[in-house]
Amino acid sequence: MNILSENTAFGGMQGVFSHDSKACNCEMTFAVFVPPQAVDGPCPVLWYLSGLTCSHANVMEKGEYRRLAAELGIIIVCPDTSPRGKEIPDELTNWQLGKGAGFYVDATVSPWQLNFQMYTYITEELPALIGSHFRADMERQGIFGHSMGGHGAMTIALRNPDRFKSCSAFAPIVSPSTSDWAIGAFKQYLGDDKAAWRAYDACALVEDGARFPEFLIDQGKADGFLEDGLKPWLFEEAIKGTDIALTLRMHERYDHSYYFISTFMEDHLRWHAARL
């Protein structure tokens, strides 16, 4: 593991690191904020998965999570959204596929399957690295994310309910199988057979019996992607008749940006802290 940068903030340490990923067959970068409480003992870990076009850096710079993470004593891990490097397949004119658009799936179709193993990377390889290099209590993990990363957080929580104690999302893609934002990428990564998509679709997972106790979702009503890309009401529909609890908050005037995310970041960190 290489240290790319370390900066003191709010009494803790914001670091950026890289390592050779076996899952993704390339060097991967990620950010970790370690709160001051880690001096005294292991701290719970909260995973933040970012949205399309983002890297680890967007939320690290604009998310405003450090103040609360330092107060609550939570390690925040911010992975990248895809493999990177000049050897990595990409489609330069399509921001919804390839670099910056890993969708947290394990691709099965060429040429993507050699590197785009983001589900395995996020759920297996990177947790092992975090657990061995940081004072992390891996028995207390939560996960959240934004947009494509909200999709990632919800699907990963639904498939790993014993590992994660909490899940929340900002403006998530809850139904990639029907989202203009995701269909193109899912076809390329997973093939045309939509049965294979269901393991990476929060609504389909619930329909197929996956369960997670409760979700917090914040969504801006002035988000230009609400109708075509996000559609949180589909998840509200999907959980009807199940024992899954959903707190869905719709916010007037808020859009899809980090101005929206940073505004509600405190609520999310407190949501996770109460459950970790």
Next chain:
Amino acid sequence: MNILSENTAFGGMQGVFSHDSKACNCEMTFAVFVPPQAVDGPCPVLWYLSGLTCSHANVMEKGEYRRLAAELGIIIVCPDTSPRGKEIPDELTNWQLGKGAGFYVDATVSPWQLNFQMYTYITEELPALIGSHFRADMERQGIFGHSMGGHGAMTIALRNPDRFKSCSAFAPIVSPSTSDWAIGAFKQYLGDDKAAWRAYDACALVEDGARFPEFLIDQGKADGFLEDGLKPWLFEEAIKGTDIALTLRMHERYDHSYYFISTFMEDHLRWHAARL
């Protein structure tokens, strides 16, 4: 005035605007955060002046000021650090001169004097624009800044003690006349006669009789520029025997970055709010 962007955040509005500046003879960009309290009436105005290489955007994205500004009901204005555009003189290999390095002075030497009138821009032209376009109580103004912008805030406060009720700085250049970071630019903007530099040097201004009631300065001890560029102890020295009060806080492990600034942003906003 053109609206470049407007985003709801913390119940208020973060906007980015541009206008044709007479002082700088070019289009200038600036950011304004308007807190929710502006719906009910005029709010006090706090000016944030940025450091070398920065534009309005750095603090807007990384400064984490909106939460407190919304709580305290303060308008935050973040100007650019220099004139911009392809017609503007610059030295491409020198980040301490030209674009991004206006030093908040009115240049008197060619070719800079046609555009680099940042002192007049910040103290006259932009306040008039803010006062006429926003619900701003211009009787209640404070000013702060970072590095070169800390220099700007302190010199502008010292020269306009009746206009500003409060002043603070993160890692300011307190003595540009003796700072490796500023001497080159001052020579080009103001000429070789160091007598002309004194109006833009916080230590020299105090020596020459300028007064401002009190300053808050935060400085990281792990700031790599402390010894050559910043030297806050020179200001501590300069105010000895005057009635100027200085709260100078030196912080172990903190550097010159926005990780440092964002950590202490709350303290600064509360400092200003108590005086506005």
